Amino acid sequence: MVDVALSGMTRAEAVGQHVRRLIAERGLRPGELIGTKTNIRESVGVAKATMNEAVRLLESQGVVVARPGPGGGLFVAQHDPVVKLGQSLLTVGGAPVSVADAVVVRELLEPRIIVDAAKHRTQDDIALITTQSAALTDVVDDPNAFVHAVWELHRTFARISPNRILRETYLSMLRFIDAETVRISSVEEEAGHRRYKQGRLRLHQDIAEAVVAGDVSAAADLARQHSLTEE
Template sequence: MLGGREGPGMVLNYDEVVRGGLARQIADTIRAAILDGRLKVDERLPTEEELARRFGISRPTVREALKRLAAQNLVQSRRGPTGGTFVARPDPAGLAETIATSATLLVGFGAFDIDQIVTARRETEAICCRLAAQHRTPGDLDRMRAEIATQETTGLSDEAFCASDVRFHRALVEAGRNGPLSLMMHAVIEAFIPITNLITFRLRDRREVAMYHRRIVAAVEARDGAAAEAALGALLDYLRAAHAAALAAREARAADKDHPRGP
């Protein structure tokens, strides 16, 4: 005790910090071996006991290191007589979902404002428009047109419209036939579009959105990347204006609540 209070050594668990540091180092060592190809996909790692002996550490520390790797989808455990810990086979869909979930959390916490989101969409999806114009197939056009038809359906719920909006832009991205770009765009499509719809759905006109979508498809069909990019820019300008109107309406309601008008 120091001056009637616990000193720093009594508050912090230094043993835990050391163990955590070792686990991170071991995880980083194994991760590097996976990424540079020394450990192959589906290759079985040594047992916890073997790893502990080779690294000169405890089994709980090895177990913590393997948990870190599993959280990064780099290794997976299998049960049974031939079980153990194996190098995981890459799962693009699972990785994309993880990226989208993380981006959604960041948006929910207010890490990005609407201007940043619209700018990100404008810059990244513009590339997708140009690639889609080069590589689209009749099937790509059919998928996008099917979503436009859904968006123009009378009585469609807001949730169904937003889901169709996401599917339309996902089809636009996939028409570009670029795997790395599709992976990167997953966060933009699956996280940014829903949050934009959540804010603007009361003030944006579905018919206007569908009209811009039709312009994008027409340009992609004509293999005119510049026109597709311009149509996308016009759509985002429209959504930015709808967002500004939504914020103004929200502020007006708050002002009326704080300062109600007399009879």
Template sequence: MSGSDENDGTVAGAAIEDFEGPAYSRELWTRATDVGSTVSLGSSRAEQAAGQIARLAAAVPAGARIGSKDELRKICGVSVGTINEAIKLAQTREIITSRPGPGGGLFACDPSPLSRMNGWFRTAADEDAAFAEAVQIRDAIAPLLIEEALRRITRADRDALAENLERVRHTRDSGSVSDFVRACWDLHACLADLGKGVLLNALYLSIMDVGTTYLLTKLETTAPEDIDLNPLAEVMEDLVEALERPDRDAAVDALRRTIPNAILRRAAPSAPRERRQ
């Protein structure tokens, strides 16, 4: 990421307007056109600073002072206007509270479980440990998601999955990395839509957003020759074929092999799994 205070708002030369929301938001990369070898995540400096504030608050007990506005501005390395916006975001999310006067400043809150979960998703997408945790949780819920999908899948649903898979193939063949990643995400969104479990589907798609945004972060420093779209495309083929048969175990296996950074040749996303025949 650039060390400047302003985001240049480009993804491989394509303009992305600023928006308020977490980096994992699908809105981010539906605006992207091509990744190439340089990616800007599109999350504002205020959003990034709010994430830093959240990590500071999480590291101390509720009610502990984390600093003054100026101290946080220096820690985050941003302008006065940016830290004001970041503090407003953190307060809205129940991460911190402010107290005026002597001994005042900004203090850690004890947020609700939902606020903590939302905060985790907002700050997780660029952290290796958080990515690994997200994959672990996704693997745990994979059987539930697949069983729900197979219980309700129709011929029209299978046609929709096939259509999404065709876009995965097309974008792989065209070599457009961001379009390929978006096509893979859309296929998983189609899968999530098959079930009626609102909480399960929302959790699953949030985890997938963490994975894809983590991938976009890694692509910032990845040369084009170190990108191979085929491994992930093959997993997408396996997933759709298993849902078509249908084969519950094969579908769960394929879902668990959906590791976004598998397209990076030097990545070691997880322990290798034996592929089903």
């Protein structure tokens, strides 16, 4: 059994890292089988929901393709030009972009992402969003855990969008911001976080409720409110 409790990662992200290692260690090429979801899940000892979330993350990152049915499983993804487009935007003219620039792009795309989520969410999406929204309450007093949980909710919204260029660009910006963000550590900053984030908690849960309800108008209004302040 593999220990997936890696520092600074969710269990789903740790499973994703494990799958990436399998691909590298075996020298797998695009289109080749990595393994079945069941076999991989049992090898790392995680729940089905965690494995499903890990697969969603890997698919959104252009790492794997999940194929159901007999002969199915997780396969190494083909090199997708749409995924490459989102990644390539993180360097412009050969120079890396700043976090501030990435935040601006993310905020411009976010209203459309949220509206798409309200229009196209499925029953599975509704179940996941409801769970993620409720979980925000549990971590609101932990600055780093709360920010991470909020971004996971936004990633879920993004994966629903049928517009692949929009989706991959947004997810690329979010991954970059997440990787470059300095974690909050001081007691004073944590106290300020608690005062500020109580309002953000309610706003994100309202957005989640609008998406779950399929209320496009409310989702659009809340998305505009969301863009007025940073995470």
